Amino acid sequence: MKIIIIGLGNFGGHLAEKLAQRGNEVIGVDSSIDKVNAMKDKLTHAICLNATDQMALSNLPLKNSDIVMVCIGENEGANIIVTAILKNIGVNRLISRAINPLHESVLQALGVHEIVHPEAETAERWAKKLCLEGVLNSFDLNKNYSIVEVEVPKQYVGKTYEDAAFKERYNVTVLTIIKHSEQSSFLGKNKIVSNVEGAPDPNRIIAADDVLVVFGENNDLQKFVRG
Amino acid sequence: MKIIIIGLGNFGGHLAEKLAQRGNEVIGVDSSIDKVNAMKDKLTHAICLNATDQMALSNLPLKNSDIVMVCIGENEGANIIVTAILKNIGVNRLISRAINPLHESVLQALGVHEIVHPEAETAERWAKKLCLEGVLNSFDLNKNYSIVEVEVPKQYVGKTYEDAAFKERYNVTVLTIIKHSEQSSFLGKNKIVSNVEGAPDPNRIIAADDVLVVFGENNDLQKFVRG
Numbered sequence: 001m002k003i004i005i006i007g008l009g010n011f012g013g014h015l016a017e018k019l020a021q022r023g024n025e026v027i028g029v030d031s032s033i034d035k036v037n038a039m040k041d042k043l044t045h046a047i048c049l050n051a052t053d054q055m056a057l058s059n060l061p062l063k064n065s066d067i068v069m070v071c072i073g074e075n076e077g078a079n080i081i082v083t084a085i086l087k088n089i090g091v092n093r094l095i096s097r098a099i100n101p102l103h104e105s106v107l108q109a110l111g112v113h114e115i116v117h118p119e120a121e122t123a124e125r126w127a128k129k130l131c132l133e134g135v136l137n138s139f140d141l142n143k144n145y146s147i148v149e150v151e152v153p154k155q156y157v158g159k160t161y162e163d164a165a166f167k168e169r170y171n172v173t174v175l176t177i178i179k180h181s182e183q184s185s186f187l188g189k190n191k192i193v194s195n196v197e198g199a200p201d202p203n204r205i206i207a208a209d210d211v212l213v214v215f216g217e218n219n220d221l222q223k224f225v226r227g
Numbered sequence: 228m229k230i231i232i233i234g235l236g237n238f239g240g241h242l243a244e245k246l247a248q249r250g251n252e253v254i255g256v257d258s259s260i261d262k263v264n265a266m267k268d269k270l271t272h273a274i275c276l277n278a279t280d281q282m283a284l285s286n287l288p289l290k291n292s293d294i295v296m297v298c299i300g301e302n303e304g305a306n307i308i309v310t311a312i313l314k315n316i317g318v319n320r321l322i323s324r325a326i327n328p329l330h331e332s333v334l335q336a337l338g339v340h341e342i343v344h345p346e347a348e349t350a351e352r353w354a355k356k357l358c359l360e361g362v363l364n365s366f367d368l369n370k371n372y373s374i375v376e377v378e379v380p381k382q383y384v385g386k387t388y389e390d391a392a393f394k395e396r397y398n399v400t401v402l403t404i405i406k407h408s409e410q411s412s413f414l415g416k417n418k419i420v421s422n423v424e425g426a427p428d429p430n431r432i433i434a435a436d437d438v439l440v441v442f443g444e445n446n447d448l449q450k451f452v453r454g
């Protein structure tokens with residue numbers, strides 16, 4: 001895809017880099033020449049310009065881009081002005097970053113429906129992660145159902161999966177087992193490699209380092225995680 | 228849990244609020260009285276102090292807390308100093324925010340192993356989301372396997388799940404179907420309610436608004452999503 005990222009701060013810069021790594025054509029824009037130079041070799045193009053300058057902004061291939069994203073952070077005013085200019089010119093898909101609820105309502109009033117909240121979205125994930133001990137990762141399907149990646153509760157180590165009877169006991173479904181192992185690369189550094197092993201054989205013995213991917217209702221998952 | 232959050236900016240503030248909503252005892256700390264006042268009613272306690280002041284910091288119930296998190300952002304120096312003070316005093320679990328790779332290596336040198344990167348973590352999720360069209364949500368199990376929430380590919384609407392034969396055709400497993408529907412609350416506002424319906428009956432007819440939760444290897448998922 002052809003993507004224009006305006007604002008190459010911590011969020012915009014990382015996003016531009018990741019999108020470029022995934023094979024997209026990414027143009028990065030920033031008013032700071034240092035930020036532009038830091039991204040020069042990682043993107044298709046890195047351009048230094050002040051995005052609130054409508055003349056300068058319209059020289060970009062805006063109409064030709066699949067996505068234009070405004071990632072300017074602290075400077076709320078600039079973020080809003082740039083968003084308004086882009087809304088006026090008309091782009092295929094516009095996504096803007098919001099700094100706070102008031103800023104967000106201004107963006108919505110401008111007709112922007114895809115809004116990113118980098119700090120708040122990470123805060124939400126970490127709040128969930130910190131509250132579910134032993135849960136390495138989780139994925140909400142809806143308000144009541146999730147899929148979680150969790151270390152097997154200690155009291156079942158040594159039993160077979162059939163004896164543990166997680167479905168009968170907790171009403172949760174084990175989708176697959178993941179094994180994490182340390183592999184040393186030829187540079188001598190250790191990295192964690194994880195192997196997805198598939199749904200457990202009923203006769204398989206539960207090992208202490210089995211990581212389970214489990215699906216179920218949140219209340220049932222909580223009881224299962226707490227053992 | 229008892230949690231102390233130092234730095235109530237966009238990230239720290241949201242995190243403190245979310246943790247408090249989940250029933251934890253949260254003490255929020257910030258050097259700005261405005262930030263402290265904004266959080267007063269949402270947390271157990273909100274305290275105004277300069278966290279780089281070791282005397283002031285040690286008056287907090289540090290040893291008694293399960294988690295202490297340094298969420299100071301822009302002020303790299305302050306973040307490092309506060310982290311160093313906490314490492315010295317010794318807390319049960321210390322998590323610090325890193326602003327950039329150099330800052331992160333300093334934190335690691337100080338012995339901090341749990342590090343948050345709010346902007347970079349959100350950038351990663353959005354890069355993935357933008358690249359997988361039609362994928363509403365995804366959950367990495369490891370480098371090669373994921374679980375994705377995706378709208379059913381249009382060409383299968385009207386067929387039965389058995390005829391569609393997703394497992395045979397793409398080597399992906401449909402874990403469950405989710406139905407999203409609009410419900411109007413008595414305030415007249417519409418909200419989206421999603422119903423997790425479980426694994427599909429082979430004779431069930433695929434509807435255009437079926438949302439599938441699918442598990443498989445990333446390359447197979449890509450082919451499936453692209454239809």
Ligand SMILES: Nc1ncnc2c1ncn2[C@@H]1O[C@H](COP(=O)(O)OP(=O)(O)OP(=O)(O)O)[C@@H](O)[C@H]1O
Binds near residue numbers: 010011049050
């Ligand atoms: N008018 C503008 N035109 C182009 N770029 C801009 C403009 N205003 C700000 N920027 C750039 O946007 C980037 C991100 O914005 P800023 O640094 O203000 O926010 P931030 O909250 O620190 O961002 P992040 O959290 O992503 O690091 C910066 O690199 C800045 O140079």
Ligand SMILES: Nc1ncnc2c1ncn2[C@@H]1O[C@H](COP(=O)(O)OP(=O)(O)OP(=O)(O)O)[C@@H](O)[C@H]1O
Binds near residue numbers: 236237276
């Ligand atoms: N020495 C300190 N003691 C206590 N609080 C501090 C100190 N230094 C900074 N803070 C607070 O930390 C909070 C977050 O830091 P800051 O605003 O510098 O970073 P930020 O990148 O804008 O954060 P965010 O992205 O979370 O909004 C601010 O509310 C600030 O008042």
